[in-house]
Amino acid sequence: MDAFVYNANPGRVIFGAGTLSRLPAEVERLGLARVLVLATPVQESSAQELSRQIGSRSAGVFADARMHTPVEVTERAMAVVAERRVDGLVAVGGGSTTGLAKALALRTDLPQIVAPTTYAGSEMTPILGETQGGRKVTQSSPKILPEVVIYDVDLTFTLPVPQSVTSGMNAIAHAVEALYTREANPLISLLAESGIGALARGLPRIAKDPRDREARSCALYGAWLCGICLGTVGMALHHKLCHTLGGMFDLPHAETHTAVLPHAVAYNRPATPVAMQAVARAMGVEDPAAGLYDLAKSLGATMALRELGMPQSGIAPATEAALANPYWNPRPLEKEAIRALLTSAYEGARPV
Numbered sequence: 001m002d003a004f005v006y007n008a009n010p011g012r013v014i015f016g017a018g019t020l021s022r023l024p025a026e027v028e029r030l031g032l033a034r035v036l037v038l039a040t041p042v043q044e045s046s047a048q049e050l051s052r053q054i055g056s057r058s059a060g061v062f063a064d065a066r067m068h069t070p071v072e073v074t075e076r077a078m079a080v081v082a083e084r085r086v087d088g089l090v091a092v093g094g095g096s097t098t099g100l101a102k103a104l105a106l107r108t109d110l111p112q113i114v115a116p117t118t119y120a121g122s123e124m125t126p127i128l129g130e131t132q133g134g135r136k137v138t139q140s141s142p143k144i145l146p147e148v149v150i151y152d153v154d155l156t157f158t159l160p161v162p163q164s165v166t167s168g169m170n171a172i173a174h175a176v177e178a179l180y181t182r183e184a185n186p187l188i189s190l191l192a193e194s195g196i197g198a199l200a201r202g203l204p205r206i207a208k209d210p211r212d213r214e215a216r217s218c219a220l221y222g223a224w225l226c227g228i229c230l231g232t233v234g235m236a237l238h239h240k241l242c243h244t245l246g247g248m249f250d251l252p253h254a255e256t257h258t259a260v261l262p263h264a265v266a267y268n269r270p271a272t273p274v275a276m277q278a279v280a281r282a283m284g285v286e287d288p289a290a291g292l293y294d295l296a297k298s299l300g301a302t303m304a305l306r307e308l309g310m311p312q313s314g315i316a317p318a319t320e321a322a323l324a325n326p327y328w329n330p331r332p333l334e335k336e337a338i339r340a341l342l343t344s345a346y347e348g349a350r351p352v
């Protein structure tokens with residue numbers, strides 16, 4: 001076995017159907033007296049309901065979380081935190097709501113309880129990406145990592161099938177890159193393979209019946225494992241490309257991951273045979289790049305970046321941007337091959 005370094009992140013996880021009912025007890029356990037419940041406008045009613053359940057320990061709701069954590073929104077939430085003398089944060093939602101809780105925790109070190117409702121995995125990471133003036137800046141700090149995560153399977157029933165599929169593919173992307181990152185280690189590889197397998201089994205069943213509790217459990221469990229991968233080891237080309245494309249063309253997060261992943265895998269495939277075997281084994285397919293493409297496409301995902309809003313004229317500048325700040329990748333970054341990767345993802349072609 002090769003030498004490796006393993007870093008574990010602290011955190012308490014409560015998993016299962018109906019587990020959100022434990023939230024008031026968790027607020028009490030942390031000794032919090034004035035928690036602010038965070039959500040997006042779409043999930044405001046869930047946040048109001050939670051605030052009622054928390055009762056006298058709730059300081060109310062802030063339901064204006066937005067994608068990519070705009071600093072302007074965080075500053076408005078900071079004013080509410082100060083005004084209501086908030087001593088803890090509860091986030092119910094996807095990566096956008098978790099992002100707001102993390103941004104507030106970075107500035108205040110307030111404890112966070114997060115109840116994820118998508119498969120993005122942000123709740124497992126000490127990483128925060130914030131946007132200001134059209135630029136997304138990512139940073140990492142122990143203050144950002146949530147203290148408690150309540151994975152209540154029932155919260156995911158309302159996640160529409162298209163979003164379930166793309167969010168699940170976003171999770172799979174974390175695990176795929178964890179298998180071939182420079183910091184790969186045997187424990188994370190176990191979690192990664194299990195996480196990919198759980199999502200690859202769960203997503204097709206969710207597409208048939210979004211209220212299939214077993215399938216939802218399987219997918220959420222997989223998302224947790226994939227989130228640990230993202231929070232524990234570094235990522236590579238795929239995450240870098242998605243970050244670049246999202247920032248340059250304002251593309252939707254999970255959908256962009258879905259369209260790019262098969263092509264990033266095809267790019268790295270020649271350099272990562274062991275990782276590729278693990279992905280193929282987890283998914284029960286011959287070829288991981290084609291397998292990921294077929295899984296997402298068969299469940300109705302949009303596989304062409306052009307359909308997500310990327311202009312064709314963007315391929316050249318995105319190629320330059322991907323090469324501008326060199327970073328580690330298992331296969332060296334080659335300009336023409338990256339341009340070909342982006343062209344295939346732009347067109348939504350099946351990788352060969």
Ligand code: NAD
Nearest residue numbers: 040042067068094095096117118120122125127158159253
């Ligand atoms: P999201 O949080 O933006 O959610 C998309 C929409 O779906 C929102 O309107 C939300 O309210 C709604 N929604 C979420 N769950 C729902 C449910 N169960 N039922 C009905 N509606 C629901 O989407 P996301 O993909 O989870 O998060 C994307 C954001 O998270 C991006 O900003 C991305 O950068 C960030 N992210 C960060 C990390 C990290 O480690 N820092 C990891 C992954 C994603």
